[in-house]
Amino acid sequence: MATTTHLHLLTPTPPRIRPRRRGAMSVTVRSSLIDPDGGALVDLVSPPERRAALRAEAEALPKVRLAAVDVEWAHVLAEGWASPLRGFMREDEYLQSLHFNCIRLPDGKGVVNMSLPIVLAIGDRDKEEIGDRPDVALQGPDGGVLAILRSVYNYENYYWIEHGSFRIGMTSTWEICSLLSRIGDDLHVSDDEAIAQAGNWLIGGDLEVIEPIKYNDGLDHYRLSPQQLRNEFDKRGADAVFAFQLRNPVHNGHALLMNDTRRRLLEMGYKNPILLLHPLGGFTKADDVPLPVRMEQHSKVLEDGVLDPETTIVSIFPSPMHYAGPTEVQWHAKARINAGANFYIVGRDPAGMGHPTEKRDLYNPDHGKKVLSMAPGLEKLNILPFKVAAYDTVAKKMAFFDPSRSKDFLFISGTKMRAFAKSGENPPDGFMCPGGWKVLVDYYNSLQTEEAAVASV
Known part of the structure; x- marks a missing residue:
């Protein structure tokens, strides 16, 4: 086990020890221990002075409600754990991650490891409401707006459509969370209902988180x-x-x-x-x-x-x-x-x-x-x-x-x-x-x- x-x-x-490199939307890294992937640590949390404007902007945008596990992934992305990734994956990033376990750096020079796809699944109704709008507001499970996803790219969740089955070890969290509870009892992981719960579409884009994500569980000081x-x-x-x-x-x-x-x-x-x-x-x-x-x-x-x-x-x-x-x-x-x-x-x-x-x-x-x-x-x-x-x-x-x-x-x-x-x-x-x-x-x-x-x- x-x-x-x-x-x-x-x-x-x-x-x-390598020299530091800086880029747009980066955080100065003083530690001489090891470079972050891509040379600059991604920070997707908006500064305090922008937060009121972002909340006002979000009111007019189509909205997608995140599951609890999606909030965890937004947290991961926002703080730069997945640097140089700047948001939920678009299709090209998803395919590289799924099939190569890595993604190319933005400048095309070299690759960084990214073995798990970080994606956001939506259903048909969400896709219709988004339409051709470039930006989407992301809500937490309680309905409060957490972030804005910009330059949205939506694409078919063809992994389920093509394979119709669950391949552990080559999955993303929306797959495993919809099915993991079933694994303990049996292997009925290609059930049509479970597959439908994953959503027929994925959306990717640049993430702008309005304020640091907190869980208010008494453990935030450890995060x-x-x-x-x-x-x-x-x-x-x-x-x-x-x-x-x-x-x-x-x-x-x-x-x-x-x-x-x-x-x-x-x-x-x-x-x-x-x-x-x-x-x-x-x-x-x-x-x-x-x-x-x-x-x-x-x-x-x-x-x-x-x-x-x-x-x-x-x-x-x-x-x-x-x-x-x-x-x-x-x-x-x-x-x-x-x-x-x-x-x-x-x-x-x-x-x-x-x-x-x-x-x-x-x-x-x-x-x-x-x-x-x-x-x-x-x-x-x-x-x-x-x-x-x-x-x-x-x-x-x-x-x-x-x-x-x-x-x-x-x-x-x-x-x-x-x-x-x-x-x-x-x-x-x-x-x-x-x-x-x-x-x-x-x-x-x-x-x-x-x-x-x-x-x-």
Whole structure:
């Protein structure tokens, strides 16, 4: 499964420092760690003095209502995680992303990785209302206007029409979100109704977000933009940043990996490598631990001293999850380039999920890390080779696996970890810090209490 104690790292080349380049609508990047894709960090949020005029303009425009996951993608685009992309993809960008996993730079010189299409699907009625209007107002789920999409280009959602089926690993979020709930039960993913929900048309254009997107869930202070992260790295004097994404609680095997990565970077000559602990904060499957619980657990890991707060930045990555395996892990790595990370940790079966009908991983668990080392457009990102971590039953702690005494090691998957917490059974001592484990147990106890209350009604 996607989260286990089998953790790896691998790298092609040492980092290089390149001169900064600037372009229109760009943000000055002071960090010397790594260039953003395209040389300039995209910022699509309008300045405060333009916001009243944009809201007034939006009143007269045709409107498209965004789903919650579309808002997450607008957030991703607005802050420059997908630099140099400047809005939802037009057809040429969509085709490049879908078939080549990369897009050409605006000047035509070179390509950047873009393995997941970021598109906006609309229905027939929306298309009729837009007509030949060049600009469209985008509303949030509550009806409030979030953005204006300019120089709109609409095109047929022919991927569904031509294929009529779901191809996991080659999808965009509008596909997976309309179908993912069905995958857990069966493989009826070419159902006509589900396909129709995706919308018959896609619209792309240049995005202008009226103000920073907030969720008002008590976690917005964790949602640092790529520019804010670069500023923080500069403030801390980082000469290397290594990013670690996860969508599950942090156990001591993860911590061992992160702490040892810092040790290795120090041995390589870096003076102050900083860890970016960067949990995914967008759409996830219903059985994943919810974001608020994960963030509380992560804070306990720092409070208990498992990770050093002085050399660790905890921030939320706002992207939705596709569970698209080796295709998606490229997106996760590419986005961290734009945030300034020049090292990326990749684990076993990144962005993976269990097969819906068989007891096995849906993707080959080693393909993610192999693809990252070969993916076009990711050459400037460094990934370090690493060993496997597991629970050492002799030392009573998480340790790097020693094949000479393999019988002494216990591999505890994310699924098994959650089963411990649900049943109230404690994991072996040294598997997770006590404060972090209590957060998980309390969460699953609350679920059981809710289920019992519903059953009694």
